[in-house]
Amino acid sequence: MDLELDADQLELRDHARAFLADACPPSLVRGVYEGTGTADGLWKSMVDLGWPALGIDVADDGLGQGFIAEAVLVGELGRVVAPTPYLATVTQLAPMLAEAGAHDVLARIAAGTCTGTLAVHETTAKASRHITAQAIPIGGGRRVLDGTKTHVLDGATADEVAVVVRGGPDDERGLGIVLVPREAFDAEPLIVIDPTMPLATLHLDGIEVDADRVLIEPGSPEAGWRIGLVQAHATVAMAISCVATCRAILEATVEYAKQRHQFGRPIGSFQAIKHRLADLYLAVERADALAWYAACTIAEQDRSGHAPMAAHMAKAAAGDCQRLATRDGLQLHGGIGFTWENDLHFLLKRAVTTAFLFGDAASHRVQLAQCRGLEA
Secondary structure, three states, X not given: OOOOOOHHHHHHHHHHHHHHHHHOOHHHHHHHHHOOOOOHHHHHHHHHOOHHHOOOOHHHOOOOOHHHHHHHHHHHHHHOOOOOOHHXXXXXXXXXXXXXXXXXXXXXXXXXXXXXXXXXXXXXXXXXXXXXXXXXXXXXXXXXXXXXXXEEEOOOOOOEEEEEEEOOOOOOOOEEEEEEEHHHOEEEEOOOOOOOOXXXXXXXXXXXXXXXXXXXXXXXXXXXXXHHHHHHHHHHHHHHXXXXXXXXXXXXXXXXXXXXXXXXXXXXXXXXXXXXXXHHHHHHXXXXXXXXXXXXXXXXXXXXXXXXXXXXXXXXXXXXXXXXXXXXXXXXXXXXXXXXXXXXXXXHHHHHHHHHOOOOHHHHHHHHHHHOOOOO
């Protein structure tokens, strides 16, 4: 397993970083926060560059560059807190469609004409085995949905939502996936700390879906395994985004420590500040290494069961990193770190949001222990 980016991936990273420096400045993010602007132009430019198609197979009209190329872009978008549907569409819905063989919708995503997301979590759910949302058969292959999904990224704006369900109130055989168009469900936007990551609660009661909208039949032998693989894919992408944002916090804090003077010298020259920055650097590097290791298990299509464990480790490390980065990033900026005018709070809020979506550090440690057959 090669953990280093190759020449093409490095070129993609450098190109993306240069593009986003111009296309997604802090002023654009501030406009989204304050409701005075949108990021529609940014998403159109990303579509024109072919970014949604990057990791999708050539057979589905994509560019076939794989998950590592996607992850490179996810990291760069996380560094600048880009408000786009890329994370939900490309790292959540697209892999589910690929597992289900929904080639027509995948082609629309590759073309940039469709956005989407994955609805997994419920109010009381901490893992997929606790899912209670149902897709009850009503004849002719059609099903009627019942239940609620919460904290769905882009849930109120996505064109298509892949919903994890069970087959009925007495169906304990396993899980399935149905694809629901935006106009069919009632979406309730949530109040969030980071408007660039909009979340919603989806009320599914009474929605009828046709047979061709059942992507994975509830109770099919491989349903749980396929859904787990897609969740690992989405979790790793979220971890990479979180760590990239934490690295941006570190870089901003180091730069501020060089510029801010106290007692006639930069505060970064004081040993106590150096120690805290060194600890933060180590946390970022550790989380980054685990996140990219997990990304490699996804990219190599590791179906041995190791990918979910690697995803749990990556997300747990990202959560630990986030706690340290947001605490020390804010404190070492001093009073200016608390102000609305300073751009630091965009990074802090994005890091917290991505650290909790698809499970926080504690929940992933529990799941990792369970994967190893330990009591948790």
